[in-house]
Amino acid sequence: MKNRILGTTALVVAAVSPFAAFAQTADQVSTQAPAQADVSQVDEIIVTGSYRRSLEEAVDIKRKTVGFSDSIVATDVANFPEQNLAEALQRIPGVTIERNRGLGQRVSVRGLPSEFTFVSINGLATASGSGGRDVEFDIFASEIIQQVTVQKSPRAADEEGGIAGSVNISTARPFDYEGRRVVAAAEGAYNSISEKTDPKLSFLASDTWGDWGALVSFSTARRTNRTDSESGINFRPLTRFLSASGTRGTQAQAVLARDAGVIVQNRANAAETDRIIFQDKVGDRAYLNTQDQWGGSLSLQYRPSAEFSLAFDALIGRYETTEDQYDAAAYSASSRSTLETIHEYDKTTLADYGMVVLRDVSYTATQHEMLSKEQINETDYRQFGTELNWSGDSWKLHALAGYSGAEKTLDYSNLKHVAYAPSRTRWTADGGETIQSANSASIDMYNSPQSYLFEAYETSLEQITDDKYAAQIDFTKYLGLDVFPALTSVQFGARYTDKSKERQYGALNIQGTGPGRVDYLNRPMSQSELTPIGELVPGGAFSIRDLNWSQVSNDYARRTFRYDGFSTPFTPGDYYEVSEKVLSLYAMADLNFDIGPVPVSVNGGARYVDTAITSSGYHQIQNPNGTTGFTPAPISSDGGYDKVLPSLNVTAELTDSLVLRAAASETLIRPALTDLAYKRTASFNSFRFTDGNPNLKPTYAKQWEVGLEQYLGDGGLLAVSYFWKEIEGVVRQALTGAVPNVTKYNANGTIDGVYTFDVYQPINEAGSYEVSGVELVAVVPFGQFYAPLEGFGINANYTVLDSSLTGTSKLGIPTPPVGLADNTYNVTLFYENARFQARASYNFKDKYVEAIGYEMYPIWREGYGQVDLSASYRVTDAIQINLEGINVTDEATKGYTMDPSFPTMYEMSGRRINLGLRMEF
Template sequence: MPAFAQSGDAAPSSGGQATDPNAGAQPAGAQIDPNAATTEESGDIVVTGIRASLASALEIKRSTIGVVDAISAKDIGDFPDANIAESLQRISGVSIDRVNGEGRGITVRGLGPEFNTVLLNNRLLSTEAGGRSFSFDILSSELITGAEVYKSSEARLQEGGIGSTVILRTARPTDRAGLHLAGNVAGRHDNTSDKITPFASGVLSGSNEDRTFGALVSFVYDKRKFNLTNISTDGWITNQTIDTNGDGIKDRTGVALPRTTNFTATESERERIGGTFAVDWNVSDTLKLKLDALYTQQKVQSRTNQLGYYTDPDRITTATVNENGTATQFTVLPATATAGLASDNIVSTAPQDARTYQIGFNAEWKPNDDLTLVFDAAHSNSRDAADQLFYVVGTRQVGVTPTFTLDGPGGLPSITNTLATNDKSAPRLHCCSERGGRNGDTVNQGTIDATWDFGGLLNKLQGGALFTNRKKITVSRESPEPLGCFYCGYQALAPASLFTDFSANVQGQKLTWLDYDAAALVQYYGSAAAVNQVGGTSQDAIDARNRFLAVYAGNNNSLDPIDRDRGSGTVRENTYAGYLQASFGGDMGAGRWSAMAGARLIHTDLYATGYSVTLTNIIQNPADPTSAVPVYSPTVAVDAENSYTYLLPTLNFRLDVNDALSLRLAGSRTLTRPTLSRLGLSQDFTFRPPNSNTISGGNPYLKPFLAWNADASVDYYLSRTSYVSLAGFYKKLENFIISGQQPEEYFGLTFLANRPFNSQKGEVYGLEASAQSTFDFLPAPFNGLGVTANYTLVKSSIRFDPSLSNQTFNVEGLSDTANFVMFFENNLLQLRGAYNWRAPFLRQTFGPQSEPENIFGYSQIDLSGSIKLNSNVSFYAEALNVTNEKFRSYSRFKERLITVSDQGRRITAGVRFNF
């Protein structure tokens, strides 16, 4: 086998981990030339570009005792993809969840975002979402220089990742001596929009020649405009009894119907701003100080126009039902002036204003050659504040018999035989509300680590302690009652002057319906002309109108949301952890073995506060059987406490049979804490009569997920940048959290109550196969070719069975994945093509309408290329989702479509420079 060419000091073969992501790899800024030759003085092979990234990442994999994969930027500001999650999915066993076509969360070996701990420079970063999972879409890849995915655990790693522990790293100012400037300026076009939006990033770093002091500042600005369309059903209501023959007799039971049929067009603008600041000061040979700061802000402005038809099972007159009990076609009775199907013209918004910052300080002290002490402290805060609009005006379908048709398994639904959807003389006010919330997350963390180097059989001993204080605040907001549903039942005719035509091509269907200005509608909403159309001349009707007007006036003549106790709450969590880990190593014949054994002891105290409320009455709306007005008691503050302690042992073993072949074995116990949103006390009611009422609440007494893990792998290194690997994994999980669903009746209405609790056990197991090769041995120009490929097979002892309506637990997110990347590079040109595939999978056991949600298989092709103008400047272009693949989901069976939506094709072209 060809020997590995090394540059600088090689990473230790039995140290447990590469504390420096570039340890044993090329130093930052080194150039790798695929046509380069070996020098006589050093024997080093100097490599640039993609090969430099592969070599650095592969060295991390090779020098770590456990099972780890890595990605390394070939230079500052040059991460392989625009989104970090998009890059991570190239790693075997990693797949991503997309929102609006951008990767947001990662799934590792079938375990979703909540099961993967993501650390920034080894620190926990707060998140703007309601749970713990890291939102990759808020952090630009331009700020990141490397990422490591630890699939097997170590005692030194922060607990929380049953699936994996992901460590993201930012650039250090003392990576290179001197003054350096790197930048990227580009324009981006989304095929769903006719706009070109800007992208810019820059990194400025400076260090003295001996690299004892340096400072670095970076920034990124990224804007995207896109217009996405989708057709959706909001899930399927099941066990309905309907008329299939048109004779007025309900002769078929157990039928599934779409909750709604929606045609949606959304115009969005996303703006991301971020930056980092870092200072390194090597005070002496024994003391090193580091200061880091990160700030990222993501703002989204989004406006949605939707045409919707709400299904009322009682008004179906004829229907066709397949063998699965799915209604594939049905006809609806003509509406009357006060009852029946309406075409809803919906205007809604979904803004986001998410801000995250982190500041951290690190001190490394070596009192002697054998002992290293590291102290680290960090503070992180995130918040997301956004209020959403949801306005509906509708037209009763009087005199026509609308027909719903489902176009085959996985096909699109359509509605025919309807009134004109842009008749401005017919729409009536239905419901209008504004709602939203405030999410806040604060993380304070401190660690101290000690490492003793011995150099013998016991070559390293590590120990340390960690304290984490985390506080998650959720504030629920909503328009005050009775503003939201005063007109429910289409009780007030709206003037035609409020409306304009809105046209869209929604997944191949050209449609036109009504648009309106939300502010103008709200003005009319509170006018005497509208209010006096509701009710009659009875004293109760007069009193109801007066109550509405009083609340409307007291709310600044608006539907602005106000903070409410229901649904609001706080979760505080203190975690104490200590660990001890020993690394061993020695020769074994012609090879060498390395081992690592340790244990981590963790204790968690949890304190939750919220509000208890009693439902004292439900007032049915005689004008609208699909709405009701709740009456609540005053809220009462409640709190709860919980605590738990666990010991998490780990064992890792690596045998380097020779320079090319390595065998690994690993075993561990890992832990993932429940999602913070599930730990809250408050419960909330959702009213959608006759059979879509729900109650949701949290449970502060939940225990963490636990897993016993076993890993084994065989790695064969063909060269410094080429290898093949086969890995197997097994996880035995317990304390799985499920949503206990049971019917509860309140004042004649049935609610499906969803409350989480620990219940199930399960097993997850599978295989990962990966290969990577550069074809340096071929004659030019073919020596510039390279390829990486991987396939992951994931199975579980618990399998989703669509025929079982009472199945309450599944291991969600399990799916096979595959990735294939081919590239070419020489001194002038770089080309890369990537294919990513994920098999169909179950996203939620209880999704829309408390039915399962499954995701159809998805594949995506990405292309990129760059050409050098000179050694400092290059032009590049990339295309994401070249074939414009769509996202599709379904309920229990494939014909029960939930949504089909665009993802968008994005093309970026720009210039990179490095001085």
């Protein structure tokens, strides 16, 4: 009999593969049929709250699973230093996270991009409103989650959709516990930059009576985090100035020759001018991110016998975040400006690419900006599902049906004040800076509020509805054939899913007089209510540089410029809807036999996938008679594809403690619903449109893996595996056309000019690419080797990746694919005794390409490592005190373009210290 791995203070986050996509959430039943090497036949596991004991049980799961599995322990209800579910998952071998403002947001497996990872909760594909296949984990409170599995070698019965892997999450059920269980926890979390202390409360109650059981859990938290940043320091090709008509272009050409000795042969030749670089924009920014998050789960379970179980699960929650961004920026590439003096240039660092970088330049008319931005994100998510498990003497039936949905509202505003003046911008060690130039008209951009004029109060509103339905039925027949004794079971099943995304969008800018209001256009910023940056965001002075400036608060902007009756209307031409219906049929078999003295388990099968897609929205039709402008017209299309996906998993027990594993399969990841939509997004500063592509196909992968696992006893493990993937049809952005006669307006409503805009769309790239890697896992309790170290141990993993995948640069610059990191590792040192537990963890993700600027220049996110600490003391059997530290070394998040000497970002989000109390009744 197998029980799910839950307990009073700990749970196992286990990476298992067989049947885990849905069976992990089931209350498995006993059977007289021959046992297969499946997690559903793991012996009963009782977790007592000990970290080491939980590691032992996780290793035991790994050993008894067909296919590749990895395990890690995270404790329930406020006993591990994680801010959300994403950060809880980073301890799993091969799993890393992408951070935003110091908070884990998306999960990637084995260094591959996050969109290659499939996520489900209780067997249902998870909706978060992102529109992509990657899930925004920051909306989920980790306390309501009870078990997580990361699946790396799929079986035919597992839902397809993860080239990197599948993350399967389950919530708790009442029969997971023995009798009544009530647990509550409270903590306060302090951020070192904002100097705010935030509350967090968690509660779980579970009970069973006879054949029935019920469980409820709830978590609520507030997070106030401040991030100080230098960013936006990207490459900009000098084509911006050299291609301009009049004196802007000729002066740039002359200054370049005079000060840098660079002779431009043809100012209209982008192939030449795109390799001469200057700084696009330098910004000093302070962010205040305030999050309110709550989530709850309900489970009702009917289990009249060990052979029958029926469960209903509900998961609901809300995630609200308001991000205030205060930005003092200098836009070097303004439409009024050009080069004045080149103080320093670099012809050597990027000489291999024929590139010259202007490191330190004075400009004639920099666009200085004071920007007060407010982004309000409200996400409501809910999930409801029912699951049936029923078995007889030689068969088992499993069925589930459910719904997962999210509704997201994004309310954005930007109050923009602008001052045009000469200035000097240059790279520094960590970012960039703008200072006064030698020109007598230059200003101190931080202390000249009278020079900044109101230009616009920009608003946009976006509403997204993300709905996913699923139903599945699965039948297993256990066999005992005299003619073929090795064949122990066969399994058949079908699954139907229906996914859709609907999006409404609109924008409205206040550029002058609003109804019943005075005319704000060109009004000096000094006439508004100004607040020093150290008071706009809590925590005092700007921490990155010795700077102080004042600007308008978002609260004042909202009260002043959103006049009575103001609203941002939706634009019909920005609407789109995409639906995807998938029918899957599968069959597989399990075999158990001996090769000499070696027991071997084999699972093989195939899954047939038939997908139908409907995309509807609007496209832009140019106005007749040669006039400028475009009119939206409705459009829709239907498409689809089908595919057979085989899989094979083999396990051989070479000795009592040495296991050989092998796996091979084909799998896919479908394109993001957002990419399939009929939509057009305009980037006027880049002179480009970005369209969707309803004709996209999935990205496919052929993959295999082989590994050895040495079990040491007392929960110890040493494991190594080699994996290989051939990936075909990678989705990337490509230039697919051009639109002439596009009128570009300035923020104040005046016409900047009429231009030809490039059109980019996501496409399936031709050809295939290889990705291979090695994964190492070590779980070593030191006491089994040296008695005085009893209680000490290490839990570590390391993944190294090698890829022939390349990103796309119009200049032919070698570029790895966006999001792929070559090295990741996690190390946790632990100690525990009967009352005290302590852990120190270090997590590292190597550098990776975050984006490709202007489709030419790879922008890198530097390698990032973070130290987290956790300690707990059990005062009594019912009361425990926890102390946790997140990012205790106060690491900065950094980035650069092509070479570290050209930094693009330097962000500090501070340390977070948590003190909590956990009580069990």
